[in-house]
Amino acid sequence: MANALVSIQIIPKTKNGENVIPYVDEAISVIQESGVKYEVHPLETTMEGDLEHLLKIVAEMNTKMIEKGSSNVISQVKILYQPTGIEMNDLTEKYRP
Numbered sequence: 279m280a281n282a283l284v285s286i287q288i289i290p291k292t293k294n295g296e297n298v299i300p301y302v303d304e305a306i307s308v309i310q311e312s313g314v315k316y317e318v319h320p321l322e323t324t325m326e327g328d329l330e331h332l333l334k335i336v337a338e339m340n341t342k343m344i345e346k347g348s349s350n351v352i353s354q355v356k357i358l359y360q361p362t363g364i365e366m367n368d369l370t371e372k373y374r375p
Contacts, residue, residue, distance in 0.1 A: 282326075282332055289352040291350045292348060301348065309323060312338075
């Protein structure tokens with residue numbers, strides 16, 4: 279069972295003020311390639327897994343933004359760490375039809 283949930287909103291500074299959506303798509307692709315369980319929401323993406331691994335993914339997302347041409351990146355991160363185990367469904371199950 280996962281021991282952490284990490285939600286991230288990544289805000290890259292683009293070169294000439296262009297649309298950030300292609301950058302965000304690249305950031306989400308880093309999560310997809312990692313193989314962790316995740317859900318994309320309108321303002322952030324939540325990942326489920328081992329805390330150390332999820333934090334490495336956050337670092338990779340930031341690196342990817344710089345490689346894509348951002349001069350800097352703001353990452354707003356929320357972490358729920360529960361050594362005994364936690365899954366997204368533990369928090370959202372009662373809201374699902």
